[in-house]
Ligand SMILES: Nc1ncnc2c1ncn2[C@@H]1O[C@H](COP(=O)(O)OP(=O)(O)OP(=O)(O)O)[C@@H](O)[C@H]1O
């Protein structure tokens with residue numbers, strides 16, 4: 652049973668077709684890289700699956716249920732979405748994490764400080780990052796903080812939109828390794844050939 656299935660999904664903005672009849676089947680543990688020129692609708696495709704773009708054609712199922720506005724929350728709560736701009740919030744990074752895990756829906760997942768530090772270390776972020784303003788971080792640092800939060804939220808299905816752009820080689824390999832060498836499921840938008848080097852990766856091109 653596929654985890655996520657798209658059947659003949661088409662999207663147009665103002666009568667202009669962005670893509671037509673996309674069929675995709677994602678099984679648990681799959682890594683799918685979506686590539687294609689700028690403006691072909693890669694980000695829109697992820698947003699559409701998350702229910703942020705109304706008015707598409709076709710059908711999408713998640714865990715064998717057709718996605719509707721009644722069950723879209725299930726999809727959103729299952730997927731760790733790292734958006735292209737990674738603007739997840741304001742204020743000090745440590746406080747931002749604290750606030751996310753103080754929400755009633757997340758409180759059971761509240762991480763201990765040791766776990767947070769361990770992940771910062773793994774993703775090569777200085778511990779002092781926790782005391783910095785999120786808005787003042789570099790693009791690559793913001794992305795890694797967003798990844799860490801998704802991991803702490805215990806997501807195991809990730810939508811990763813250009814998360815490796817702007818990362819230096821060493822950090823890039825750490826980030827790619829984290830997703831590729833786990834049994835997480837991931838849809839990855841990237842032009843980076845490094846993702847494709849891993850065994851078993853599937854590719855889908857938009858043009
Ligand atoms: N809500 C919207 N209303 C109208 N047009 C939109 C909307 N969202 C996106 N578009 C248009 O759809 C096209 C595809 O945008 P999208 O961000 O999905 O492309 P992309 O493939 O992710 O590009 P990039 O590689 O530059 O990130 C763009 O021309 C964009 O302006």
Ligand SMILES: [Mg+2]
Pocket residue numbers: 693694695735812
């Ligand atoms: Mg995009």
